[in-house]
Amino acid sequence: MQIDIGIAEADRKAIAEGLSKVLADTFALYLKTHSFHWNVTGPMFNTLHTMFMEQYTELWNALDEIAERIRALGYPAPGSFSQFAALASIKEETAVPKANEMIRQLVEGHEAVARTARAVFPTAEKADDQPTADLLTQRLQIHEKTAWMLRSLLE
Template identity: 45%
Template structure:
């Protein structure tokens, strides 16, 4: 993590005033995992909207409708995840640079065809599902059942999104 980002997370949080039964060090580690989940969600949201806007061909209508439902769901989750970071006493990533730093989801290649666009979304949803499992482990270690529940629910959503998208192109 960059020195500047570490400084922002350490100096502008209200971590010392949170007394929710989770050990401070565990909350800090969990805030990093939540920041990764938030950044991955942001990047997937953008990627999903881009497919929604740019899809064409025989799959247009089905993909257009499905991606709209998905980016709306992800957008709501972004707010919930960011608020959870705040609830445990830390600041959510606040710049595009921070979001890029935390995210494992990368931009798609330019000029993908419809099938490849959908495949890219399937892969991104599966990657988020895998990453969220590590975040759930951190929440369980910290005995933060609220965060574990939130993240477990998101795993189910992303697995469902991947399944629905995969079904369109199989």
């Protein structure tokens, strides 16, 4: 059935492609945050273990919102490791860094997702896609605030 939500197909496609990158970055950051939750050690263990759990839980829930918006626009959401790896700007961490390095990488990760989300915003605005703009605004607020909070731990 044809989609007629008031957004041209070419715009829906461009927005879905941008959101697919946001989804991939969010998934990459989710995996990194969850891994750091499992593997953090040191004097800040309890604080970071709990903080990372709150962060990966928020990221996990965001994945569904982003993927469902892609679907509402009429396109399939990427869902494989290879698709995410090709689309994500966040590099995986295969080692177990020290706690401060974990924090630094997570700051960089949240900033990367913010940049990826911000890049989709003009396309969504031009197409009068308010639901996507709202989703992006919410994601930007969360990632910028989380990056600030994590960055504060390094000072």
